[in-house]
Amino acid sequence: MIAPIAQEPVIPEFERASECIRxxxxxxxxxxxxxFDREFAPRLLEHIELTAIAVGIGFAISFTAALIAYTRGWxxxxxxxxxxxxxxxxxxxxxxxxxxITGLTVTSAEIALVSYTLLILFRNTLTGLREVPEDARxxxxxxxxxxxxxxxxxxxxxxxxxxxxGIRIATVTTISLATVAAFIGVGxxxxxxxxxxxxxxxxxxxxxxxxxxxxxxxxxxLLVLLQRVLTPWARARRA
Amino acid sequence: MQTFVDAIEFLFDNLGLIWDKTLEHLALSGAAVGVAxxxxxxxxxxxxxxxxxxxxxxxxxxxxxxxxxxxxxxxGLGVLGVGFLNVMVALVILAAPVMLTNAYVAVNQVDPDAxxxxxxxxxxxxxxxxxxxxxxxxxxxxxGIRTAAVYVVAxxxxxxxxxxxxxxxxxxxxxxxxxxxxxxxxxxxxALAFATDGVFALLQHAVTPRxxxxxxxxxxxxxxxxxxxx
Numbered sequence: 001m002i003a004p005i006a007q008e009p010v011i012p013e014f015e016r017a018s019e020c021i022r023x024x025x026x027x028x029x030x031x032x033x034x035x036f037d038r039e040f041a042p043r044l045l046e047h048i049e050l051t052a053i054a055v056g057i058g059f060a061i062s063f064t065a066a067l068i069a070y071t072r073g074w075x076x077x078x079x080x081x082x083x084x085x086x087x088x089x090x091x092x093x094x095x096x097x098x099x100x101i102t103g104l105t106v107t108s109a110e111i112a113l114v115s116y117t118l119l120i121l122f123r124n125t126l127t128g129l130r131e132v133p134e135d136a137r138x139x140x141x142x143x144x145x146x147x148x149x150x151x152x153x154x155x156x157x158x159x160x161x162x163x164x165x166g167i168r169i170a171t172v173t174t175i176s177l178a179t180v181a182a183f184i185g186v187g188x189x190x191x192x193x194x195x196x197x198x199x200x201x202x203x204x205x206x207x208x209x210x211x212x213x214x215x216x217x218x219x220x221x222l223l224v225l226l227q228r229v230l231t232p233w234a235r236a237r238r239a
Numbered sequence: 240m241q242t243f244v245d246a247i248e249f250l251f252d253n254l255g256l257i258w259d260k261t262l263e264h265l266a267l268s269g270a271a272v273g274v275a276x277x278x279x280x281x282x283x284x285x286x287x288x289x290x291x292x293x294x295x296x297x298x299x300x301x302x303x304x305x306x307x308x309x310x311x312x313x314x315g316l317g318v319l320g321v322g323f324l325n326v327m328v329a330l331v332i333l334a335a336p337v338m339l340t341n342a343y344v345a346v347n348q349v350d351p352d353a354x355x356x357x358x359x360x361x362x363x364x365x366x367x368x369x370x371x372x373x374x375x376x377x378x379x380x381x382x383g384i385r386t387a388a389v390y391v392v393a394x395x396x397x398x399x400x401x402x403x404x405x406x407x408x409x410x411x412x413x414x415x416x417x418x419x420x421x422x423x424x425x426x427x428x429x430a431l432a433f434a435t436d437g438v439f440a441l442l443q444h445a446v447t448p449r450x451x452x453x454x455x456x457x458x459x460x461x462x463x464x465x466x467x468x469x
Contacts (some may be wrong), residue, residue: 088432090448092410093425096416097242169304176307180397183411197400205317212310215338220305234392 021203024226028203039192039204040211046187047215050178054110058117063163065118065126067151083119091116091180095230096152097183109181114175123168158176161231175216189215221234246422256409257427261415264405264431267323267398268391270306271330275387280380283342288368289375297341310395312401326395329422333394334387337345341383378447385439392435396428406431453456 020028024235032040062083089097091112117201132155140154154164182190192208195201250257286292309333315325357371389456399407408423409416416424444452 019263089429090393090407090410090425092396092399092407093421096410096413096421097334099377100418146461154275171305172305173241175305175397176309179307183400193309194400196313196316205313209310209315212307213314215303216307216310220301231284 001008024202026202027206031203032207038222039233040189040207043191043208044188044211044215045190046191047175047189047212050106050109050181050186050188051171051174051219054113054174054178055117055167058174059121059167059237061114062118062121062166063125066122066129069122069126070083073082079122079173080119083115083122087119088114089115091177092183095181095184104184104186106186108184109178110187113174113177113181116169117174120170121166121172124162124169125159127168128162128164131162132158147214160167161227164227167218168227171223172216173213175219230235242422245417245419246379246426248406249416250426251417251424253423257359257423260404260406260408260424261427261431263427264392264395264407267327267389267405268330268395268435269389271327271395272388273335274327275331275334275338275391276384279333280342283339284346284376284380285372287343287346287371288364292362292468293343293347296347297340300336300340301453303333307335309397309400310331314398316397316401321402323353323403326398326401329401330391330394330398334391337387337390338383341386342376342380345379345383346372349375352430374448375451378443378451381439381446383441385436385443388439389432389436392431393428396424 016058017026018030065075065079069079082195089189093108094112094115098111102111114232133167138160140150145153172183178188179190179193181189182194185191189208189212192204193212196208283296286296299451312326312329315329319328321399353371353375355369357367362370395403395405396407396410398405399411406428408425409420409427411420
């Protein structure tokens with residue numbers, strides 16, 4: 001007896017395909033539900049991973065750079081210029097230009113994605129630190145806080161709203177740019193979009209697009225929540 | 240570095256191609272900015288004039304900023320199919336929110352004393368809007384248009400993936416144009432984005448009533464030229 005071939009049928013599955021799939025209608029909900037686990041869930045996770053790594057590394061770099069620029073003013077201009085330069089490279093080009101250097105890998109995508117987060121995160125962190133009221137600083141020093149204690153217990157908490165606002169913008173920007181990263185085949189929700197550009201399969205276009213939009217909006221909302229939780233005093237002041 | 244030198248050569252050797260693609264790019268971006276203007280500005284101005292709908296008017300730009308551009312284009316590809324129209328609609332969706340928010344904020348924050356004075360002088364609501372609120376709101380309103388226009392020019396390269404043409408064609412066709420084409424296309428896009436920013440900065444200055452000049456241009460906190468969006 002011949003074992004059934006364990007190969008996934010090419011989409012759309014002609015034998016079993018619904019009328020909706022055969023006519024390539026705009027959005028076949030049944031197909032989306034049936035194929036979510038196989039086609040979209042892994043891409044969604046990859047997308048979250050791409051974004052989290054990029055924002056994480058980008059934040060580590062920008063935060064360090066902002067602290068340096070905060071204490072040594074000359075550092076601001078060169079770093080801001082570099083970050084602004086990186087930010088003007090069109091992402092479609094950036095991803096491709098990394099390929100000869102680091103290959104068709106996640107590393108290539110991450111280098112570009114991290115580069116794009118720097119400008120926003122650096123500027124927001126530095127602005128946040130600089131807008132700490134002078135009174136708070138003077139009071140803290142008068143209470144005998146050391147430089148380090150001042151930074152950790154007064155300046156950083158007061159700069160937190162600006163920092164989290166930066167993380168929020170950086171995150172939604174990265175989610176958007178990570179869809180383009182699939183151009184060099186590193187997965188994420190851009191992958192089904194580029195597949196669909198090849199096949200013209202409309203349901204895949206709409207499903208992947210909607211998932212990416214949803215991911216961005218949910219991430220945005222979660223970060224607003226985080227901002228509120230981390231800085232309850234900001235809301236109290238507004239009320 | 241060598242690629243960069245090659246790219247400069249590529250630009251000069253292919254001036255015709257770059258010029259054609261630039262015109263396509265401008266046509267697409269111009270159409271999108273135009274449609275977004277017609278949709279967003281009147282609504283924003285009207286809401287600002289009534290001082291209503293602040294939640295909607297302010298949050299719409301947060302949502303707009305969060306929308307992944309390729310995802311919006313992708314949904315458009317599914318619903319509208321390949322081509323100019325799909326990409327234009329996607330760009331309008333990305334551009335309109337910033338314009339709407341800035342137009343709303345611009346009119347909403349006009350000095351209430353000036354509005355009351357206008358009313359006291361016997362101006363009707365429409366006259367107040369056209370002769371007091373709008374002139375005072377123009378600089379900030381224009382800041383939103385400027386941000387949106389640069390964003391559109393910078394995002395339009397993605398159109399190449401969806402058959403919309405423009406300078407993105409040069410970037411995505413590495414097999415044809417080589418790595419120097421990718422860099423040359425990027426330079427052209429960045430230059431176009433900066434030029435757009437510059438032109439709109441001049442326009443913004445031109446529409447600022449003389450009494451408001453030199454107060455420092457107000458604008459929402461947005462990165463100036465964000466070509467990365469492409």
